[in-house]
Amino acid sequence: MLDLALTSDQEQLVDTVRDFCAREFAPTIAANDRAGHHDPEIFAKLASIGLPGVCFPQRYGGYGLDYLALGLVCEELEYVDTVYRTVLSVHVGLVGMGLYTWATEDQKQRWLAPMARGEKLACYGLTEPNAGSDVASMQSTARRNGDNYILNGQKIWVSDADTADFLLVFAKTDPKAEGRGITAFMLDRVACGKALRTEPIEGRMGIRAGDVGSIFMSDVEVSEADRIGDEGDGFKIAMSCLDNGRYTVAAGATGTVRASLDASVKYARERKTFGQEIGRYQLVQQMVAQMSRDYEICRLLYFKVAWMKNKGLRHTRNVSMAKQYATDAAFNAANDAIEVHGAYGYSSEYPVERFLRNARAPIIYEGTREVHTILQGEYALGYREDRPVKKSLPPYQPD
Numbered sequence: 001m002l003d004l005a006l007t008s009d010q011e012q013l014v015d016t017v018r019d020f021c022a023r024e025f026a027p028t029i030a031a032n033d034r035a036g037h038h039d040p041e042i043f044a045k046l047a048s049i050g051l052p053g054v055c056f057p058q059r060y061g062g063y064g065l066d067y068l069a070l071g072l073v074c075e076e077l078e079y080v081d082t083v084y085r086t087v088l089s090v091h092v093g094l095v096g097m098g099l100y101t102w103a104t105e106d107q108k109q110r111w112l113a114p115m116a117r118g119e120k121l122a123c124y125g126l127t128e129p130n131a132g133s134d135v136a137s138m139q140s141t142a143r144r145n146g147d148n149y150i151l152n153g154q155k156i157w158v159s160d161a162d163t164a165d166f167l168l169v170f171a172k173t174d175p176k177a178e179g180r181g182i183t184a185f186m187l188d189r190v191a192c193g194k195a196l197r198t199e200p201i202e203g204r205m206g207i208r209a210g211d212v213g214s215i216f217m218s219d220v221e222v223s224e225a226d227r228i229g230d231e232g233d234g235f236k237i238a239m240s241c242l243d244n245g246r247y248t249v250a251a252g253a254t255g256t257v258r259a260s261l262d263a264s265v266k267y268a269r270e271r272k273t274f275g276q277e278i279g280r281y282q283l284v285q286q287m288v289a290q291m292s293r294d295y296e297i298c299r300l301l302y303f304k305v306a307w308m309k310n311k312g313l314r315h316t317r318n319v320s321m322a323k324q325y326a327t328d329a330a331f332n333a334a335n336d337a338i339e340v341h342g343a344y345g346y347s348s349e350y351p352v353e354r355f356l357r358n359a360r361a362p363i364i365y366e367g368t369r370e371v372h373t374i375l376q377g378e379y380a381l382g383y384r385e386d387r388p389v390k391k392s393l394p395p396y397q398p399d
Ligand SMILES: Cc1cc2nc3c(=O)[nH]c(=O)nc-3n(C[C@H](O)[C@H](O)[C@H](O)COP(=O)(O)OP(=O)(O)OC[C@H]3O[C@@H](n4cnc5c(N)ncnc54)[C@H](O)[C@@H]3O)c2cc1C
Pocket: 090, 124, 125, 126, 127, 131, 132, 133, 134, 156, 157, 158, 159, 160, 207, 212, 361, 364, 365, 366, 367, 368, 369, 370, 371, 374
């Protein structure tokens, strides 16, 4: 039986997060965005209502809700601003769920549990100056040294690079082996000392109240016990992390569509030209209708992925569709919301120009529009299929 109704736990969660965001984040985001000010308390605030542990079992410090709960939270966070959703996307989606899938029991207790309890913030360092879409061409290296590895290289465009306590990074243990030579490691900023340096990237178009930066590794020493998976598993781990990150990006972008729709409806009912509300004009209705249609489509796409995650089904194809559709829809909705607002939409007096600037990066990160188009074309043509994998995200099981 198909049932899209939220459970009472999920409804309560949505209400809690919505109220919290309206109280804690909405009043300051426009000023922070204008000033390019990153509020260092964002993660602590998210942790104060348990969000870093939303979908992890209690034995790993979580709240034991299902994967749809995570998507609903992301939608609510991005409804206010992409920066809040980004923190959760990276921390829970890219890193936490990656550890939940790939880490040993001991590693889950050492890394995942403090993350889920909201004590430590994590980031995900995959991209390099010369390796974005082409992950296998990364140049960072991890050289064996007894029971340790020595890491060298640079990561760039890493969300929360400059504020994270824990860093999931990827480097080549076999530089000649392309994708099969990549290995994943967890780093603790404090333990790495001066061998690890991070710095923010300035002059960004959007997500200006966020932290995006570079990671520099100069002879970073990591114990074998902090290697995630086997040597050479790094590419598979990175891709399985992206299946989770993309889900949170899709759900978040759905929040931008809804925010653009709500702002447009409000303005269209207030603004009058030629003696009537602009909402009465069919050309304005066309833009609002597209936003409302896209909101439903985006939500259904991420709900389906949530259902597949809950069941433990492979969902690389579906999450690619959900991410690409929702990020394009969010950008289009924000762009049309500016049109509905006329010149006022072009001003920071209204939030819609911020929505547009924020909506650009999610089309690029976690697979560009072109990368997802290629993936979906290959699936549709039968050149690619979702086969069983070495390790999958555990299905949802109530605690
Ligand atoms: C705000 C922001 C936050 C980010 N956060 C993170 C993070 O937390 N961690 C992290 O590791 N990375 C992060 N990234 C990096 C992001 O994932 C990469 O920018 C992205 O994967 C694209 O890589 P690139 O920028 O090197 O572009 P390139 O790979 O150089 O691509 C450039 C252009 O060429 C196109 N292209 C490339 N290859 C092909 C092909 N085969 N066929 C057709 N077209 C192609 C691309 O679609 C794109 O249009 C972030 C980026 C941004 C902007």
